Amino acid sequence: MNKIFTIFNWLPLAKKTWKDDLIAGITGTIIVIPQAVAFAMIAGMPPIYGFYTAMLTPVIAAMFGSSYHLVSGPTTTSSIVLYSIVSRYVTPDNDIEAFVSLAILLSFMAGVIKLLMGLARMGKLVNFVSNSVIIGFSAGAGVLIAFKQLKHILGIKVPQGSSFYEIIHYIIVHISESNWYAFTVAAGTLFVALLIKRFQKISRLYMLIAMLFGSFLALWLGNHGAIIETVGTIPSNLPPFQMPAFDYNNMKMLTSGAIILATLGLVEAAAISRSIALHTHQKLNTNQEFISQGISNTISSFFSCYTSSASFTRSSVNFQAGAKTPMSALISAFGLMLVVLLFAPYASFLPKPAMGGIILLVGYNLIDFEHIKQIIKSSRRELIVFLATFLGTLFLDLQIALVLGVFLSLFFYLERTSKPNIAALGKIQDGRFINLIRDKEAQTCPQLKIIRIDGSLYFGAVEAVSDYFTDLYEDENTSRLLIVADGINFIDLAGAEWLMHEALKWQKHKNGIYFSGMKLVSQDVLKKGGFLNKIGQRYFFKDKKEAIMHIYKTLDKRICEMCTSKIFEEC
Numbered sequence: 001m002n003k004i005f006t007i008f009n010w011l012p013l014a015k016k017t018w019k020d021d022l023i024a025g026i027t028g029t030i031i032v033i034p035q036a037v038a039f040a041m042i043a044g045m046p047p048i049y050g051f052y053t054a055m056l057t058p059v060i061a062a063m064f065g066s067s068y069h070l071v072s073g074p075t076t077t078s079s080i081v082l083y084s085i086v087s088r089y090v091t092p093d094n095d096i097e098a099f100v101s102l103a104i105l106l107s108f109m110a111g112v113i114k115l116l117m118g119l120a121r122m123g124k125l126v127n128f129v130s131n132s133v134i135i136g137f138s139a140g141a142g143v144l145i146a147f148k149q150l151k152h153i154l155g156i157k158v159p160q161g162s163s164f165y166e167i168i169h170y171i172i173v174h175i176s177e178s179n180w181y182a183f184t185v186a187a188g189t190l191f192v193a194l195l196i197k198r199f200q201k202i203s204r205l206y207m208l209i210a211m212l213f214g215s216f217l218a219l220w221l222g223n224h225g226a227i228i229e230t231v232g233t234i235p236s237n238l239p240p241f242q243m244p245a246f247d248y249n250n251m252k253m254l255t256s257g258a259i260i261l262a263t264l265g266l267v268e269a270a271a272i273s274r275s276i277a278l279h280t281h282q283k284l285n286t287n288q289e290f291i292s293q294g295i296s297n298t299i300s301s302f303f304s305c306y307t308s309s310a311s312f313t314r315s316s317v318n319f320q321a322g323a324k325t326p327m328s329a330l331i332s333a334f335g336l337m338l339v340v341l342l343f344a345p346y347a348s349f350l351p352k353p354a355m356g357g358i359i360l361l362v363g364y365n366l367i368d369f370e371h372i373k374q375i376i377k378s379s380r381r382e383l384i385v386f387l388a389t390f391l392g393t394l395f396l397d398l399q400i401a402l403v404l405g406v407f408l409s410l411f412f413y414l415e416r417t418s419k420p421n422i423a424a425l426g427k428i429q430d431g432r433f434i435n436l437i438r439d440k441e442a443q444t445c446p447q448l449k450i451i452r453i454d455g456s457l458y459f460g461a462v463e464a465v466s467d468y469f470t471d472l473y474e475d476e477n478t479s480r481l482l483i484v485a486d487g488i489n490f491i492d493l494a495g496a497e498w499l500m501h502e503a504l505k506w507q508k509h510k511n512g513i514y515f516s517g518m519k520l521v522s523q524d525v526l527k528k529g530g531f532l533n534k535i536g537q538r539y540f541f542k543d544k545k546e547a548i549m550h551i552y553k554t555l556d557k558r559i560c561e562m563c564t565s566k567i568f569e570e571c
Contacts, residue, residue: 006288007063010325017324024323025331027207028071031317031358032336033350036074040306043079044092044099049306050074051340052239057296057308058333062326064292066285067273071314071329072296077397078265078309082106085257101245102254107308108244108301109251109258114266115294121287131278133405135371136386138275140393140401141312142366145359152356153186155179155229164394181226182353189214189357207321207358214354229352236344238337239303261307262294267402269293269310276319278368316362381412419464420455425484427567433484433544443565447555448548449478454487457495457522469502473510480511480554482547485518491525500531503539511554515540516547 014021032054040050054073061072082103090098147167151158156177158170193210218228270286277284297308318328375382385408392401423435426442433450436442444450449472455461472478491499506513518540526532532540541547548568 005063006065006292007326010068010327014325014327018327020322020324021328022331023208024318024321024328025335027211027321028314028318028328028332029335029339030208030211030350031355032073032314032332033339035311035313036336039074039076039079043074043103043306044083044087045103045306046096046100048237049100049304051237051336052303053300053305053308055333055336055340056239056300056303056305058329060296060299061292061308061310062329064288064295065326066288066292067276067310068282068325069276069280069315069319069323070269070273070289070310070326071318071332072269072293072308073311073314074306075268075309075311077268078261078307081261081264082307085254085261089253102250103306104301104304105244105246105250106254106258106261107297107306109254110262110265110307111294111297111299111301113258113262113294114290114297117262117266118287118290118292118294122290124286130382130385130405130409131274131371132375132382132385133389133402133409134271134275134278135368135375136389136405137271137393137402139367139372139386140390142316142363144363144394145313145366146363149356149359149363152229152352153183153360155182155353179227181221182228182351185214185218185221185228185351186353186357186360188217189354190361193358193361207317211350211354211358214357215349215351218351218354219349230349236340238340239300239305241302242304244301265297265307265309266290266293268312271402272310272312272315275366276315278371279319312366313359313362316366317358320362320365385409385412414460417455417458418460420453420457420461422465422468423452423454425450425452443567445555445565445567446477446563447559448480448482448551450482450484450544452484452487456489456491457499458490458492459494462494462498466498466502473506478510480551481506481513482544482551483513483515484544485515485522488518488522491522493525493529496525496529496531499526500534503535507536512539514547514551516544517542 036050036054037047040047040053043049057072061070065072086099086102086106090102092099144164147164150156150167150171154171154175156171156174156179158167162170189210192213193206196206196209218226218230222228266289269289273284273286273289276282293309300308314332318332321328323329372386375386385405388408389401389405392404396404423437424444425433426436426439426444427433428439428442434442435452436444451472453465457465472481503513523532523540526535541550552568
């Protein structure tokens with residue numbers, strides 16, 4: 001039960017951390033109110049559906065999820081993608097009921113696909129998303145989140161769904177329209193948040209206190225004639241039970257879109273959970289996260305909720321507000337229900353500039369300057385991956401940015417592994433064999449060349465290794481070759497075929513290739529494919545000492561008598 005319902009794992013912890021979770025949950029409730037409205041509008045849905053989704057999906061995801069800080073609900077990405085898919089067939093302006101019906105059906109289908117991917121243990125695919133991708137994605141999302149708040153901070157009516165470049169361009173052109181009262185509220189909220197954060201005893205309350213200060217400041221300015229935008233009217237309904245409109249033709253029509261929506265949602269959730277885990281060092285179960293996202297989307301679609309995923313903003317606020325367990329997500333969801341039922345008239349007065357100031361700070365905190373400095377110092381390849389993901393997040397779609405980062409990571413990985421390090425070995429005075437590059441005075445045997453391969457023999461590396469062996473084969477002084485194979489991690493079919501042909505060529509025209517210390521996992525394909533028998537079991541040895549003992553017997557003793565190296569014990 002603990003594996004399926006992860007709530008039983010963290011619930012005992014929540015008894016000790018309930019104060020931290022309560023503060024984070026209340027902060028999350030305040031933050032989600034304007035987002036629920038905005039995201040529903042981006043998705044083309046009536047605002048109430050944003051509240052339904054923000055109420056129900058975090059509760060279900062918290063019961064089954066792996067991450068202690070991930071908060072699910074409506075997001076920018078899922079809302080934009082849902083609108084683009086459904087609007088191909090019907091638009092909200094033409095038929096809002098049909099649009100909502102297709103949107104909820106699409107959400108159900110995407111949830112089922114997410115669940116199936118989790119049950120199929122496809123969470124391992126996320127392992128291909130490197131830390132540089134996550135750090136670049138986090139930094140880009142932080143900048144994007146911050147810039148998206150400028151319309152609230154400056155009081156400028158930036159069009160919904162504007163890109164990063166469009167936001168900058170619009171604000172520059174319309175900067176004269178700025179509402180400096182709104183800016184005062186945002187700046188005051190941000191200042192108080194930073195000030196309180198310096199005091200350790202109440203630092204965990206910094207977002208909550210800053211929001212209250214900003215609200216009172218906006219109220220005071222409003223009483224003196226200032227016009228400051230608030231959240232506005234909040235509907236007071238709870239999610240009703242309603243079956244999705246299952247229709248075979250509609251499901252067939254939406255299948256490709258559901259796959260896209262599910263995949264992007266899972267990648268987004270995995271990326272967000274990993275970016276937070278870089279700070280918390282929590283061990284994640286990505287398959288379980290896939291399952292939780294699938295279950296939450298599937299069940300919530302029966303309660304008039306549209307597609308959801310992990311929210312970067314709310315997850316970051318949750319973490320930075322001091323949350324310790326998913327109890328904070330539950331508190332936030334139940335808090336939203338209470339607001340909708342009991343305090344909707346009061347919550348409608350929350351000023352958007354104050355929320356913008358808090359989210360601006362959240363966006364800044366998403367930029368991991370320490371890890372970015374490490375990337376810049378340590379690796380040019382990782383820097384390229386980071387920059388591509390970071391800039392892609394700002395100027396392209398979030399999903400394209402992630403795919404671009406993953407593609408570059410895999411490209412550089414394949415580039416590195418396609419050129420395994422091959423070291424020629426010699427013996428030094430203390431009896432060890434080391435790379436000749438490290439010690440020019442190391443002694444070698446004139447009849448036996450000893451090399452060590454560090455890397456895997458797979459299809460991408462065969463060409464580079466083959467070129468090295470061609471040079472060895474053409475060297476008349478090299479008649480026998482011993483490969484110290486401890487460093488070969490695995491051999492695939494292409495590598496096994498090349499190794500067999502190379503070994504047989506050396507056996508026919510020279511004195512053969514010998515292997516020592518090859519791992520059992522590396523021998524797997526050689527054994528199953530029959531390559532090991534064709535090469536000959538007698539050419540494989542448990543360790544270097546045993547191999548040299550055998551090979552020494554085949555050496556030309558006349559050359560041995562004239563040799564001055566005497567590097568083997570047998571000499």
